[in-house]
Amino acid sequence: MPAITTSSLSDIVFMLLFFFMVTTTMRETENKVVVKLPEATEVAKLERKDLTSYINIGTPVRHLQAQYGNDARIQLNDSFKTVDEIRDFIAAERDAMSEADRQFMTVAIRADENTRMGIVTDVKQELRRCSALKIMYSARKTAE
């Protein structure tokens, strides 16, 4: 019985390797706020990740608390922002998209479960003012 040729094995593995290398996205933004998402059972998957902008809301991580206090803050991209700056952020995100995709833009609100609704409501009102109406409340699926 002839031995199985293993010469193509490395090619196959390399192909798999390239697939994972290409699909892996290294996280580019550093989390400056602690976000523990609330749990929910009726969550739906987000379809277009590339059309999503994230708004993180939570208390600053521990080593930044000396500087920023431990009140809930908003993080956009890489820095702390105020509610008024959401407008510029949304405008910038929208500009980066192609004309056809703009209507599908989704804003994911990633708020910590202990956040008070006051700040979330402010964010929601600001989003309405910028007419970014498609939103998603990020949540974890409850483990069954």
Added chain:
Amino acid sequence: MAKKTPEINSSSTADIAFLLLCYFLMTTTMNQDMGLQRRLPPMPDKNQKVEDQKVNRRNIIIVKINSADRLLAGNEPIHVSQLRDKIKEFLTNPANNPDLPEKSEIDIEGYGPCMVSKGVISLQNDRGTSYQAYIAVQNELVGAINELRDDWSMANYGKKYAQLDEDRQAIARKAVPQNISEAEPKDIAKK
């Protein structure tokens, strides 16, 4: 006479590649973003006179969450776990109770006339409500509507909503609409 160069031993490339592959397999997070998707109402136009939207009293249920995360649905305090049944009863109105929302016959394209509830859920929250409680309530509301859609699909197509094709899902969405209004924030405790 040139000597034949010995071939490079390539038997270990597969091992090396496997090692790299394992590394990427481990570090890749296929985290899918999950959440409750919602559409915000557009900002009312300032120039436009705000017309009092006449929604019949019986067609609206007000769900309030106060700063202590207590829940009030339709003027009675209830627990989150009871909310789903309450909403389902409100939206289906099985006994045609005059206090519960009326139904109207709507012609759905591709299905035909169908009785659709006119009920609207109005969700109000305090600034001090915790996000966790808010999401729990939102989750129950979506859950109630999803269950109703499942029931409706079961009764009409013999399948659950998620197993229907897209056209039928659209019909089911019209037959059981998701009317959740997130109220304008009110200045309740302005100091």
